[in-house]
Amino acid sequence: MKENIDKQLQARNIKPTTMRQLVLQVLTVQKTAISLPELENKFEKADKATLYRTLKTFEENKLIHSIDDGTGSVKYALCREACECHPEDLHVHFSCTVCGQTYCLTDIPVPKIHLPAQFQLESVNMVVKGICSNCDK
Amino acid sequence: MKENIDKQLQARNIKPTTMRQLVLQVLTVQKTAISLPELENKFEKADKATLYRTLKTFEENKLIHSIDDGTGSVKYALCREACECHPEDLHVHFSCTVCGQTYCLTDIPVPKIHLPAQFQLESVNMVVKGICSNCDK
């Protein structure tokens, strides 16, 4: 496990500090996307700023991607192994209005959009809101 | 003009107070979506809370819709005349990373997504980021 964590960090050129190992550990276990405040709560004693910068580092190095699900706090989730976060790599996200969980629908790519003339595409954020399978019972 | 503004308010069952007329006026003139802080700046002397509640009222009554473009402040834009903000009414939005403007691409409907079993759709927020035609020159 531990070696796997380090491998993932090194594969993205991120120095494997203790803090980063711990955060990546949490992100690996976590099945849904997680916000900075939620991440804070996963640790007994952790500094918001450090976690914040850790997430930023991970995001810059494309180990994780961010999702703005409209709940007021940006969420983060692991990227696929070889993900480069290009528009064609992106998938749809689902935000449950009951439990607040945000899911990566990795099987559902973001549909291609034909933009008006002179509009250049860089990225897309597509969030579907509704009730997830857990809350639907 | 003035009568038109009042008609629009009444059509949505919103009492036409002076404040509301002024805000709707601004939203009508405005071609791109506008945030609460931006709206504040359009007035010499205006109370944030009042503008906030005005926008909320407009949104509840489907006179305007909100867009979370990921810039940190939610933006608002007028709905089409008969809009009910149902999933099939929704269009794609474009957020320019250069000038910060957010456009309603009213001609581009949000593509239908086939969700996994037991996931119920309520609404969709789809924001394309890139460079707009103005900044592309």
Add this chain to the structure above:
DNA sequence: ATAAACTTTGCAACCCGGTTGCAGGAACAT
């Protein structure tokens, strides 16, 4: 092994958008 250079961490403070409580004021019905 030691010093210098750089990176990461932790604390504190701050910024800003969003939101609420409350009291005064306007509109409206009786």
Add this chain to the structure above:
DNA sequence: ATGTTCCTGCAACCGGGTTGCAAAGTTTAT
């Protein structure tokens, strides 16, 4: 005019995000 309801303005607050700075840790050169 009186009471009721709705709207407005002020103030204060909340919470996520972000930055400055100094201490601690790590790397590199000598």
